[in-house]
Amino acid sequence: MFGFYRVAVATFYTTLANPMENAQNIISVINKIAEKDCSILLLPELALTGYTLRDILYQESIYKAQNEALENIVRASQNLSTVIVFGVYVNYLDRLYNCAVVIQNGKILGLIPKSYIPNRGEFYEKRYFTSGKDLKGLEIDFCSRSVPFGVDLLFGDKKNLIFGVEVCEDLWAVTPPSLKMCESGANLILNPSSSNELVGKSDYRKSLVSSQSARGFCAYAYSSSSIGESSTDTVFGGDLIVAEYGSILAQGKRFSFEEEIIFSDIDTFRLKALRLKEGSFCDSKTGNFRFISLQKLPEIDKIKRFINPYPFIPSNKDKLNSRAEEIINIQAHSLIRRLRGAKIQKVVIGVSGGLDSTLALLVCYYAFEILGRDPKDIIAVLMPGFGTTDRTFENSILLSKSLNISYTVISIKKLAELEFEAIGHNPAIKNITYENVQARARTSILMNLANQENALVIGTGDLSEIALGWSTYNGDHMSMYAINSSIPKTLIRYLIEFFAQKSEDIKGILEDILDTPVSPELLPPEDGKISQKTEDIIGPYELHDFFLYHFIRYGSSIKRIFYLATLAFEDKYEPTIIKKWLGVFIRRFFTQQFKRSCMPDGPKVGTISLSPRTDWRMPSDADFQIWMRELEEIKI
Secondary structure (H helix, E strand, O other), X not given: OOOEEEEEEEEOXXXXXXXXXXXXXXXHHHHHHOOOOEEEEEOOOOOOOOHHHHHHHHOHHHHHHHHHHHHHHHHHOOOOOOEEEEEEEEEEOOEEEEEEEEEEOOXXXXXXXXXXXXXXXXXXXXXXXXXXXXXXXXXXXEXXXXXXEOOOEEEEOOOOOEEEEOXXXXXXXXXXXXXXXXXXXXXXXXXXXXXXOOOOHHHHHHHHHHHHHHHOOOEEEEEEOOOOOOOOOOOEOOOEEEEEOOEEEEEOOOOOOOOEEEEEEEEHHHHHHHHHHOHHHHHOOOOOOEEEEOOOOOOOOOOOOOOOOOOOOOOOHHHHHHHHHHHHHHHHHHHHHHHHHHOOOEEEEEOOOOHHHHHHHHHHHHHHHHHOOOHHHEEEEEOOOOOOOHHHHHHHHHHHHHHOOEEEEOOOHHHHHHHHHHHOXXXXXXXXXXXXXXXXXXXXXXXXXXXXXXXXXXXXXOHHHHHHOOOOOOOOOOOOEEOOOOOOHHHHHHHHHHHHHHOHHHHHHHHHHHOOOOOOOOOOOEOOEOOOOHHHHHOOHHHHHHHHHHHHHOOOOHHHHHHHHHHHOOOOOOHHHHHHHHHHHHHHHHHOHHHHOOOOXXXXXXXXXXXXXXXXXXXXXXXOHHHHHHHHOOOO
């Protein structure tokens, strides 16, 4: 399933010193997740005996009872390919070790001892347990079988999943063992834990799990002991967390007297792709780990994970405004730096009443506001042509007046007609020549006016257009500083909405601009309305932005992109429509690289840029048949 694996993380009401009853509770959980396509089930530390047994752990009877109860769980897993991980303790060479046990299909695959033993405050584990951080390469007799034992164990399915295990306090150490596991290939870390509750500790624990998943480029699953532990001096809440690369995917309810199970589908393909591009990860040294092969894991029938249809926009609404403000500041301050470096006071910008030029104009205005400069030094140029409508033209004038900037109207019709005559083109033929003559006429006017005013021409083209090559070479493709070059179309809409919320004076104008169909307005209007709608020609920008994000950010295959798109847009686009426009994306992305190879400077804002000087280096003549064949193989 394109690298997706389902992880179940559970806790249950522990009965102290009763391993058989706890084993039954674990088997109950196993039975409940058996039909859920789970690859992994994680349960807490010392799950069979309870974590807070204290000196009872020395008793031979409880150790024997634990191992007998463990046998019941092993037998219950015989026909289950889900991997089960939880905490047990092991007597090896007359020393006790706090361990995690890994079970699959009726076999004990390994035992991983805890490396860091807490011995402070309410924790005094060193009274009972020995650190296992130096134990490697061992096979020990445990429950009448030979079992790999040590901190050098990794487990994988020889496909996409490799997981390692660290136990509770290991995560809190200065150098958690999981980092070395990740360097050696683990993309999932499991942590059976017993972490008591204190005021504020839950938030810290959550941030710890989240940050560790980011540092390790991994998914991290965490299960802690529940309220059934002793309350003599401490209380345990049963915290359950799954994080992936810094984001919390799922978290359980604490303080439950019943068993609690959370499910999360982790994306190992995404993690592998991020690692491939990260120099610091590639430069790190791998450790000497033993690799234990898993039997075939359950495959997910359909992933149950939110796939953001707008990956360039935060799905968390609380972050929307702060993210918008950050983006606009990056744009504005990059422009300020360019103006100072060039010792230029003015900017020239072609304003069309469309989304891109509107955002560029608003960013220019904000930059001048920061500098305390006169907005009259912003020169908006309205260049009506054969396709300009009254709606876009009037919105351009209204916005310019409302911002109190300078504006001028220069029709390109006469200039275009002279060009038609010079090259012998019949203007009745509304082809690409007809369109591009107008686009290049506009760029010529902007460049010449900028020379006249000692100003900088601000480019308005966005990341989506750059990806698709939806610009006229040496026309709107060119500028002196491309302020929107790493802002995709879907994000531009959101940023304009942010400006609309901030200012009542221009809110109505911006809302009408947002409601206007995207168009280059190079073909004559029909009944006064826009006749040339970009998204009717090349497809919805929201789909192309989705394709672009997964193609560039993760190097996803066409089949994976298609599958994710069908999930993200299942209520909006039929699979046949998605496949059609994905084909357009492939063809245009590959064939239009020559425009990106000489694109002007512009600030990188997000994780994706197509600038040949920063992120994207590609030959202009690469063949794309491999990707098209993969698309053709998709059966609908």
